[in-house]
Amino acid sequence: MRKALSILAALIVAATSLSGQPAFRKHGDATQLTVNGKPMLLLAGELGNSASSSEAYMKDVWPGLKALNYNTILAAVTWEMIEPQEGSFDFSSVDHLIKSAREYDIKLVLLWFASWKNAASTYIPVWVKTDFKRFPRAEEGSGRPLEILSTFSDNNMKADAKAFSALMRHIREVDTAQQTVLMIQVENEPGILTTPRDFCPEANAAFNGPIPKELGEYLKKNRNNLTPTLAKVWKENGSKTSGTWEEVFGKSKIGGWEHTGERDWHDMYYYTEELFMGYYYARYMGYIAAEGKKEYDIPMYCNAWLKGPDYPWTGMHPGGGPLPSVMDMYHCAAPAIDMLSPDIYIPNFTEIVEWYDQLGNPIFIPETSSGSLGVSRMLWAMGEHNLIGFSPFGVDRSARGADKRAITEPLALAYAHLDGMQDFILANQGTDAMRGFFVDVEHPSCSLEMGEYIVNIDLVMPRNYATMGGPAPTGARQVDNSANGGGFIVLSPSGEYTVTAQNVNVKFAPKDPGKLPYIGIATLEEGEYIDGKWVKGRTLNGDEIHASIFTGTGLKMNSLGTQKVTLYRYGKR
Ligand code: DGJ
Numbered sequence: 424m425r426k427a428l429s430i431l432a433a434l435i436v437a438a439t440s441l442s443g444q445p446a447f448r449k450h451g452d453a454t455q456l457t458v459n460g461k462p463m464l465l466l467a468g469e470l471g472n473s474a475s476s477s478e479a480y481m482k483d484v485w486p487g488l489k490a491l492n493y494n495t496i497l498a499a500v501t502w503e504m505i506e507p508q509e510g511s512f513d514f515s516s517v518d519h520l521i522k523s524a525r526e527y528d529i530k531l532v533l534l535w536f537a538s539w540k541n542a543a544s545t546y547i548p549v550w551v552k553t554d555f556k557r558f559p560r561a562e563e564g565s566g567r568p569l570e571i572l573s574t575f576s577d578n579n580m581k582a583d584a585k586a587f588s589a590l591m592r593h594i595r596e597v598d599t600a601q602q603t604v605l606m607i608q609v610e611n612e613p614g615i616l617t618t619p620r621d622f623c624p625e626a627n628a629a630f631n632g633p634i635p636k637e638l639g640e641y642l643k644k645n646r647n648n649l650t651p652t653l654a655k656v657w658k659e660n661g662s663k664t665s666g667t668w669e670e671v672f673g674k675s676k677i678g679g680w681e682h683t684g685e686r687d688w689h690d691m692y693y694y695t696e697e698l699f700m701g702y703y704y705a706r707y708m709g710y711i712a713a714e715g716k717k718e719y720d721i722p723m724y725c726n727a728w729l730k731g732p733d734y735p736w737t738g739m740h741p742g743g744g745p746l747p748s749v750m751d752m753y754h755c756a757a758p759a760i761d762m763l764s765p766d767i768y769i770p771n772f773t774e775i776v777e778w779y780d781q782l783g784n785p786i787f788i789p790e791t792s793s794g795s796l797g798v799s800r801m802l803w804a805m806g807e808h809n810l811i812g813f814s815p816f817g818v819d820r821s822a823r824g825a826d827k828r829a830i831t832e833p834l835a836l837a838y839a840h841l842d843g844m845q846d847f848i849l850a851n852q853g854t855d856a857m858r859g860f861f862v863d864v865e866h867p868s869c870s871l872e873m874g875e876y877i878v879n880i881d882l883v884m885p886r887n888y889a890t891m892g893g894p895a896p897t898g899a900r901q902v903d904n905s906a907n908g909g910g911f912i913v914l915s916p917s918g919e920y921t922v923t924a925q926n927v928n929v930k931f932a933p934k935d936p937g938k939l940p941y942i943g944i945a946t947l948e949e950g951e952y953i954d955g956k957w958v959k960g961r962t963l964n965g966d967e968i969h970a971s972i973f974t975g976t977g978l979k980m981n982s983l984g985t986q987k988v989t990l991y992r993y994g995k996r
Pocket residue numbers: 472541611612766790816
């Protein structure tokens with residue numbers, strides 16, 4: 424009997440390690456999330472902050488989430504709810520999430536709201552909130568304590584890590600086989616606010632003392648592999664590997680807190696303070712992640728409240744949070760954090776994603792806005808930046824009752840279209856065969872070189888727009904400034920272009936005109952990937968394509984869809 428049991432146990436272990444657990448794997452240049460051994464795209468959405476705290480509230484939400492085609496939901500798990508008394512744990516809030524997610528065949532990314540949520544420490548249990556002597560707060564320069572647990576306290580860090588380890592142990596126990604929980608976000612938009620750095624006594628000592636030894640060693644070892652932002656400042660200050668923070672990175676340029684005139688968020692005001700806080704936030708969260716991974720090792724990331732025109736400097740946005748300006752600090756002090764991710768609510772989405780795509784950082788957007796603009800941006804990032812997943816915020820609101828409505832949300836329609844083509848996208852991410860594009864009223868055209876053609880992409884302008892260069896005719900509607908389009912293209916080895924896009928015209932021109940400068944469409948069909956297989960729809964020609972002698976040959980993609988095209992070339996006899 425005993426022998427039979429141990430054989431069974433060995434079989435369970437073997438089966439588990441065969442498919443492993445959710446993990447990041449390289450595929451060409453891309454990093455992909457594998458679940459049960461297979462890569463997956465997270466067609467996701469994040470719940471509002473309080474949604475997951477109530478099973479009753481969520482009962483009305485789950486059917487709508489399914490109807491809106493989310494395959495993954497980001498949901499908060501809070502320290503205050505799982506450890507209401509010190510050392511006594513209650514995982515019911517996690518268990519109801521996992522149970523319901525499985526019922527609806529939806530995966531989860533759990534957000535660990537603990538030491539910090541949007542910089543503040545509002546989700547810590549009451550026994551931590553009230554014991555400010557044992558769990559010290561960050562301080563402003565005036566000595567005023569803030570409602571922010573200080574990163575300079577090991578008590579804070581270890582108490583958080585203890586609760587997090589208990590959570591990860593629980594997830595391992597209940598979820599290793601099924602892999603409903605895919606990743607963990609450690610904290611939420613952490614960083615110091617209202618002041619460029621923490622001024623508590625321990626922080627002052629650290630700022631005026633030598634930089635940590637590991638940081639000096641990191642700079643030395645990675646001197647040719649630092650972010651350009653850090654490399655510039657470090658070199659300007661003599662490329663030192665020891666000394667105080669101000670000796671190594673210089674005395675910061677100081678910004679005014681009053682907002683007059685133009686603010687340029689690229690200006691590195693208080694940069695040394697940001698690096699300093701970045702190092703210590705990273706160390707704290709890296710410790711928590713590493714402790715959690717000892718229990719259950721799945722991908723872990725941190726999300727950022729970005730700097731931008733309204734929050735240009737550290738302290739105005741949570742300073743030391745996981746932004747590319749301090750990416751080197753995270754790589755040095757938090758190796759257990761696998762990815763830094765931006766919450767993008769500011770307009771320059773493409774610039775932000777490009778900024779995060781440094782030093783091999785995978786791209787995942789945990790929070791942003793949805794709608795048609797969201798879809799165009801997502802398609803671009805999928806093709807151009809190997810996007811792991813996309814997740815607009817507050818999706819429980821529109822999900823309530825959505826199962827009873829006709830689904831018209833652009834994102835829900837896009838997720839339905841993309842779901843069946845996941846294998847196709849994932850096979851091509853990380854290779855030269857795939858490119859993405861995004862166009863809007865400010866940048867209505869772009870070109871990509873792919874194979875023997877240049878692909879020219881133009882935004883479909885709203886109707887009545889005065890396209891002929893002259894003034895708009897009387898009564899014509901104004902340009903819709905929010906018009907946008909996006910998509911991705913895959914070039915197969917046989918020369919077929921597969922274009923998934925919306926709101927664009929796609930035309931081709933030979934890269935090298937030579938003796939065959941003219942092109943035409945050989946074959947063009949629309950269709951859809953269903954369960955990974957291409958299912959052909961209409962053969963497109965005539966009014967459904969651009970075939971005018973005047974305007975050139977190409978694809979009309981006014982609404983989201985996929986078209987496959989092959990081309991031919993001709994010249995003078
Ligand atoms: C960003 C935060 O990360 C979210 O939890 C939420 O508070 C939103 N802002 C609110 O829009």
